[in-house]
Amino acid sequence: xxxxxxxxxxxxxxxxxxxxxxxxxxxxxxxxxxxxxxxxxxxxxxxxxxxxxxxxxxxxxxxxxxxxxxxxxxxxxxxxxxxxxxxxxxxxxxxxxxxxxxxxxxxxxxxxxxxxxxxxxxxxxxxxxxxxxxxxxxxxxxxxxxxxxxxxxxxxxxxxxxxxxxxxxxxxxxxxxxxxxxxxxxxxxxxxxxxxxxxxxxxxxxxxxxxxxxxxxxxxxxxxxxxxxxxxxxxxxxxxxxxxxxxxxxxxxxxxxxxxxxxxxxxxxxxxxxxxxxxxxxxxxxxxxxxxxxxxxxxxxxxxxxxxxxx
Numbered sequence: 001x002x003x004x005x006x007x008x009x010x011x012x013x014x015x016x017x018x019x020x021x022x023x024x025x026x027x028x029x030x031x032x033x034x035x036x037x038x039x040x041x042x043x044x045x046x047x048x049x050x051x052x053x054x055x056x057x058x059x060x061x062x063x064x065x066x067x068x069x070x071x072x073x074x075x076x077x078x079x080x081x082x083x084x085x086x087x088x089x090x091x092x093x094x095x096x097x098x099x100x101x102x103x104x105x106x107x108x109x110x111x112x113x114x115x116x117x118x119x120x121x122x123x124x125x126x127x128x129x130x131x132x133x134x135x136x137x138x139x140x141x142x143x144x145x146x147x148x149x150x151x152x153x154x155x156x157x158x159x160x161x162x163x164x165x166x167x168x169x170x171x172x173x174x175x176x177x178x179x180x181x182x183x184x185x186x187x188x189x190x191x192x193x194x195x196x197x198x199x200x201x202x203x204x205x206x207x208x209x210x211x212x213x214x215x216x217x218x219x220x221x222x223x224x225x226x227x228x229x230x231x232x233x234x235x236x237x238x239x240x241x242x243x244x245x246x247x248x249x250x251x252x253x254x255x256x257x258x259x260x261x262x263x264x265x266x267x268x269x270x271x272x273x274x275x276x277x278x279x280x281x282x283x284x285x286x287x288x289x290x291x292x293x294x295x296x297x298x299x300x301x302x303x304x305x306x307x308x309x310x311x
Contacts, residue, residue: 008131012040013224018242031120039082059097069129070172105134148185157192177266262289
């Protein structure tokens with residue numbers, strides 16, 4: 001049976017690729033996509049999610065708009081990385097498929113209550129506001145979640161938005177703290193692993209060479225996305241952060257990490273949003289997350305390119 005997932009997202013070019021990879025993979029059944037404010041404000045993330053579904057030819061996937069601000073803070077966005085629309089690069093038509101009337105948090109709660117306990121995996125690709133809000137409103141659903149596989153945080157790679165914090169966690173650290181403290185089994189894709197999933201020119205050329213609307217769009221997204229990263233990191237390509245979540249669901253054997261304790265800093269101005277990962281087990285705190293540190297990048301891009309070719 002296909003693994004049943006809900007993708008919680010703030011697209012974002014790399015979010016878009018993560019969604020496309022999921023929609024191209026029969027091993028995954030996407031029950032719905034919930035949009036949250038993050039890379040760009042909510043009206044754009046909910047719009048972008050529908051555009052990606054239409055690009056994939058999957059207008060059957062329901063898309064829900066969720067929280068437009070973090071739990072306790074003003075929204076911070078990342079247009080400087082993703083462009084004004086969040087999906088700058090390709091010229092995609094505006095969405096025709098409707099946004100669902102239900103709030104994303106209601107969809108999360110209703111779905112987790114309706115489906116058999118332990119059969120739905122949550123895949124957050126942005127700030128954790130929707131997930132934490134659902135857990136606050138309906139504590140009974142927490143134990144019904146099979147697993148949360150998320151992109152966020154950093155430890156050895158430190159921060160990409162502040163010296164200590166990765167963007168997704170920094171935007172809503174209180175939400176992250178609640179999710180990491182919820183007791184749900186967690187798998188975390190931090191910058192430590194995503195910065196090794198680099199779209200080099202040969203890898204992007206292979207995606208472009210698919211010659212399909214999806215292949216061209218993904219290549220153009222990466223072309224835009226990598227301008228910022230090449231200037232910032234001086235690396236040989238842009239890191240594809242969020243598709244690591246989808247790839248882990250499909251091929252966990254290409255990833256490696258440790259089951260450790262991870263806490264979220266919510267008080268310090270200096271390190272707000274830091275994922276304090278006890279990699280060496282020195283804190284004495286109980287492990288609460290599998291923190292991924294490495295991947296087989298060639299296998300990752302082979303999987304991604306092969307799947308995108310199916311759309």
